Amino acid sequence: MSKRIDISDLDIYYGDFRAVEGVTMTIEPRAVTALIGPSGCGKSTFIRSLNRMHEVVPGARVEGKVVIDGQDLYGPDVDPVDVRRQIGMVFQRPNPFPTMSIYENVAAGMRLNNGRVKKGKLDDLVERSLRGANLWTEVEDRLNRPGSGLSGGQQQRLCIARAIAIEPQVLLMDEPCSALDPISTLAIEDLIATLKEQYTIVIVTHNMQQAARVSDRTGFFTIDGPGRPGRLIEMDDTSRIFSNPTEKATEDYISGRFG
Amino acid sequence: MSSTARHTTDEPAPSLEDMPLVHRPLPRWAPYASVGVAAVIAAGVLAVLGFGPVRFVLLTLVLFAVTLYAASRTVEGGRKATDRLVTIVVAAAFAVAMLPLVSLLWTVIENGIARFDAELFTSDMRGVVGPGGGVLHAIVGTGLITGAATIVSVPVGLMCAVYLVEYRRGRLAKAVTFLVDVMTGIPSVVAGLFAYVLFVLFFGPGVRLGIAGSLALSVLMIPVVIRSAEEMLKLVPNELREAAYALGVPKWRTVVKVVLPTAAAGIATGITLAIARVIGETAPLLLVAGFTSTTNWDLTDGRMMTLPVFAYYSYTQPGFPPEAGQQRAWAAALVLIIIVMGLNLSARVIARFFSPKTGR
Numbered sequence: 001m002s003k004r005i006d007i008s009d010l011d012i013y014y015g016d017f018r019a020v021e022g023v024t025m026t027i028e029p030r031a032v033t034a035l036i037g038p039s040g041c042g043k044s045t046f047i048r049s050l051n052r053m054h055e056v057v058p059g060a061r062v063e064g065k066v067v068i069d070g071q072d073l074y075g076p077d078v079d080p081v082d083v084r085r086q087i088g089m090v091f092q093r094p095n096p097f098p099t100m101s102i103y104e105n106v107a108a109g110m111r112l113n114n115g116r117v118k119k120g121k122l123d124d125l126v127e128r129s130l131r132g133a134n135l136w137t138e139v140e141d142r143l144n145r146p147g148s149g150l151s152g153g154q155q156q157r158l159c160i161a162r163a164i165a166i167e168p169q170v171l172l173m174d175e176p177c178s179a180l181d182p183i184s185t186l187a188i189e190d191l192i193a194t195l196k197e198q199y200t201i202v203i204v205t206h207n208m209q210q211a212a213r214v215s216d217r218t219g220f221f222t223i224d225g226p227g228r229p230g231r232l233i234e235m236d237d238t239s240r241i242f243s244n245p246t247e248k249a250t251e252d253y254i255s256g257r258f259g
Numbered sequence: 260m261s262s263t264a265r266h267t268t269d270e271p272a273p274s275l276e277d278m279p280l281v282h283r284p285l286p287r288w289a290p291y292a293s294v295g296v297a298a299v300i301a302a303g304v305l306a307v308l309g310f311g312p313v314r315f316v317l318l319t320l321v322l323f324a325v326t327l328y329a330a331s332r333t334v335e336g337g338r339k340a341t342d343r344l345v346t347i348v349v350a351a352a353f354a355v356a357m358l359p360l361v362s363l364l365w366t367v368i369e370n371g372i373a374r375f376d377a378e379l380f381t382s383d384m385r386g387v388v389g390p391g392g393g394v395l396h397a398i399v400g401t402g403l404i405t406g407a408a409t410i411v412s413v414p415v416g417l418m419c420a421v422y423l424v425e426y427r428r429g430r431l432a433k434a435v436t437f438l439v440d441v442m443t444g445i446p447s448v449v450a451g452l453f454a455y456v457l458f459v460l461f462f463g464p465g466v467r468l469g470i471a472g473s474l475a476l477s478v479l480m481i482p483v484v485i486r487s488a489e490e491m492l493k494l495v496p497n498e499l500r501e502a503a504y505a506l507g508v509p510k511w512r513t514v515v516k517v518v519l520p521t522a523a524a525g526i527a528t529g530i531t532l533a534i535a536r537v538i539g540e541t542a543p544l545l546l547v548a549g550f551t552s553t554t555n556w557d558l559t560d561g562r563m564m565t566l567p568v569f570a571y572y573s574y575t576q577p578g579f580p581p582e583a584g585q586q587r588a589w590a591a592a593l594v595l596i597i598i599v600m601g602l603n604l605s606a607r608v609i610a611r612f613f614s615p616k617t618g619r
Contacts, residue, residue, distance in 0.1 A: 056504060085507030095498040099520040109506035112516050159502070166506055 003069045003086075003169040003200055004029045005050065010064035011229075012042065012049050014057065019045045021229035023064075025219055027170075032192060032201045034215030034238065036208060038253070041223040042230025043204045044092075047172050050202065051087035052080040068169070085113065088168035092175040094155035096147035096162070103143040105158055106130060109166035125165055133161035134191050153184025160191065164199070171195065173203040177210065189214050208254060212242050220250045285334050290327060290343075297322035320351060364596070371593030374586040379594075383564075384552035390583040394591045396554040397569035401595075403558055404469050404548060404565060405538050408476035413530055415477075416484025423485070424492040425514050442482035450478040451543025458547065467549035469563035475543035480533050487529025491522040524613035531606035535599045541567035566595045 005027040012020040020042035027033045035043045048054040049062050052073060066073040073083050096105045106126045110117050117125075126143070130136040135157040139150070147158050156176060163171060173192075177185040192214045195201060205211050211218050219235040234247045245251045301318040305311070324347045332340035383396035419439075423432055454475035458466045495518050503513040519526070549562035550572055570591040577584025 051505065053501065053505060056501060081507055081509050083507075084505055089505035091498060091501065091505075093498060095496070095502045097499060097502070097517055097521070099517075099523075108503070109508070112503065112506065112508040112512050162502075162506065 005170065005200070006065075006067045007050075008065045008067075010046075010049065010062065010066065012045050012054060013061050013063070014045075015059040017227075018229045020049075020221075021231055023232045025232060025235050027200060027202055028217060029200045030196060030198070031216040032196050032203060032214050034211035034218045035202065035204045035221060036206075036211050036218060036253075037221030037230070037233075038223065039206070040226075040230070041221040043221050044174050045230070046221070047174055047202055047204050048089075050170070050172055051089055052083045053089060055080065085166055086168055087170040087172060088163035088166060089172045089174065090156070090160050090163050090176045093179050094152060094159050096150075096155050096158050098146065098148050100147060101144045102130075102139050102147045102150070102158060105147045106161050106165050108162060113166070129161040129165035130158075132164050132195070133157045134187060134194075135161055151184070153180045153187060156180060156184065156188060157191065160188070160195075164195070168199070170200040170202065173201065175204050175206060178206060185210070208242075212238060218242070220245075220247075220253065222249055222253065282335060282339075284339075285331055289330060293326040293330060294319070294323050296326055320347075323347070367589060367593050367596055370586070370589035371591075374590035375593060379587075379590050383554045385554075387552070388578055389580060392583075392587060394566065394569055394587065394594060396551065397564040397566045397591060398594065399554055399556060400469060400548065400563040400565045401538060401567075401598075403556070404472040404544065404563060405476060405534060407470060407473035407558055408480055408537060409530070409534055411473065411477045412480040412484050412533070416481045416533075417488050417526065419481070419485045420488035420492055421514055421519075423489050425510070425518065439482045439485050442478070443486065445479065447475075447479055447540050448542040448546070450475045451546035453478060454543065455547045467547065467562045468560075469548055469555065469558035472544045472548035472563065472565070473558065475547055476537045476540060479540065479543070480537045483533040483536055484530060487533065488522075488526050491525030491529060492518060494525065495521045524610040527609040527613055528606045531602050531609060535602040535606075538599060538602070539567050539595055541571055544568050545571065566591050566598075570595070 007027070008024045010020065010023040011018055023046060035047065037043050045054060050066060050073075054060050054062060062074055064074075068086070072078070096102075097108060100108060103126055104111070106129050107117075107122050110122065110125060127136060127140075130139065135154060138154060139158075147155065150158060156179070160171075160176070177188050180188065189210065192201060192203065196216075203211075203215065215238045217235065218238045218241040220233045220241065221230050222233050223230045234241065234245060234250045236246070241250060242254060245254065297319045298315075300322055301315055302310075304318065305315055308314075324344060327347070328340050328344045331343045378391060379393040380395060380398070382391070382393035384392045385396075419435065423435060454471045455466070457474065458468060458471045462468075499517055499521060500513055503517045504510070508516070544565045545568050548565060548568070550568050551562040551564050555561060555563045570588045573584045573588035573591065577588070
């Protein structure tokens with residue numbers, strides 16, 4: 001259920017503007033990889049390129065290789081829709097579908113992709129996903145109410161339930177807690193700790209304590225100046241990055257002397 | 260910080276007595292009193308100059324604004340006085356805007372009520388020369404022609420809007436937007452001529468068909484549907500599209516299952532208002548659907564009467580005695596207005612029905 005991702009020499013463009021340059025890294029399976037760095041350094045752009053969400057923006061393109069279990073995501077015959085079924089994503093702001101109930105939101109991936117699914121099977125899937133996202137006990141008596149009636153933290157966990165309902169190999173999280181209060185953040189961090197037993201998780205975060213708490217490995221991105229591309233400076237075990245980084249830039253950022 | 264620094268240098272900091280938070284307001288009855296004063300003065304002035312209701316209202320209004328402004332300015336100060344003056348101006352502008360609407364409704368109801376009876380809805384004009392007769396044939400014609408126009412316009416307009424918002428690419432999309440803008444401004448008689456010429460190509464000169472009327476109305480309706488649907492689709496947050504893509508949902512399913520349902524309320528309202536917009540068209544239907552005195556249920560067979568055309572003919576060629584025809588014309592106009600109002604009301608109901616539930 002989890003895969004290793006090898007990224008080599010990845011350049012990411014918006015039209016002619018190169019937003020991220022020359023990223024080479026390996027994302028380990030069944031582990032949490034955190035990406036940190038100052039605003040505008042291309043973390044979000046990078047994470048979106050891992051499930052081909054980057055190209056949804058007009059004019060956006062990617063050069064280089066992203067290989068998951070021997071298959072290049074940007075190979076000529078690869079269907080981005082199939083990629084996204086394998087690599088799920090949770091966004092910065094909770095975005096449940098407003099026209100759907102809680103139940104339908106969780107079932108959305110399955111229903112929209114496969115059309116007809118047996119009711120019993122779908123019920124199981126919804127319950128399993130909501131339990132997986134630590135939300136089941138809070139919503140089990142109101143599954144048919146709209147998802148937009150939940151609190152922000154609950155909505156974000158609903159979105160995580162929706163993402164894991166399609167049973168992806170990898171789960172990408174783009175600042176999943178930045179719109180949430182500390183209690184909801186804690187709930188999501190606990191959830192990440194359980195999810196990593198099954199999934200490969202990549203999380204972008206601005207909160208360095210969060211990166212230190214939840215991740216096994218950490219990558220530090222930075223940018224030399226406005227209009228310059230973002231680069232991966234250093235990637236290592238989280239404990240090492242936060243105690244004894246190799247690069248001066250990383251140390252400066254972590255100790256708050258920069259950014 | 261800078262403001263305290265400035266105060267300490269040149270002038271003493273203003274104490275609370277210099278800047279009171281409580282102002283003495285005008286008493287509550289002041290506006291009514293000034294209306295009364297204004298009315299009395301206006302009546303006095305007009306007693307000299309000659310009385311007229313319109314003059315009286317206008318003069319009262321002006322005097323009311325002046326007296327209240329002056330009173331407020333002396334008691335309450337400049338800002339409150341301006342507030343009161345602008346309130347009066349805005350309210351007056353609203354009243355001016357409502358005036359034609361109310362007057363129109365009043366006139367139509369007053370004149371149309373005489374023949375607003377059961378016979379109006381149950382009989383057509385076949386063999387009717389003098390009094391009696393009804394608009395059944397026109398109601399049927401308006402219903403069928405507008406219905407057919409809606410069936411054509413909604414899919415075309417909706418799909419075009421989906422293209423413009425979800426699939427737009429470069430020049431083609433710009434050209435389509437431009438053409439839609441141009442089409443919105445087409446005079447309705449041109450749409451009628453277009454439909455007439457098109458049908459003449461197939462059926463020869465002098466052709467009059469209900470379906471040709473539908474085509475003319477579609478030409479007018481499609482740009483309205485495109486515009487309103489486009490605006491509604493643009494309001495759907497991009498995050499919802501991305502959420503669906505990230506679940507591995509193909510783009511077309513995202514549009515059908517996520518984007519369109521989210522925008523459904525606005526789109527339904529837009530369609531209803533587009534129908535209301537074309538249902539009263541006269542010129543194109545006069546050209547291509549013609550007029551008749553019998554009920555015709557077949558869009559593809561011969562002339563078809565419609566409510567606007569009926570009102571036009573009954574009023575310009577009322578027959579003998581002319582009162583009967585003119586009353587029928589007013590009654591037809593009343594029916595048309597009721598239909599349009601019903602459409603507008605149903606647009607609100609539809610919007611409430613479709614709109615995303617918040618669940619709070």
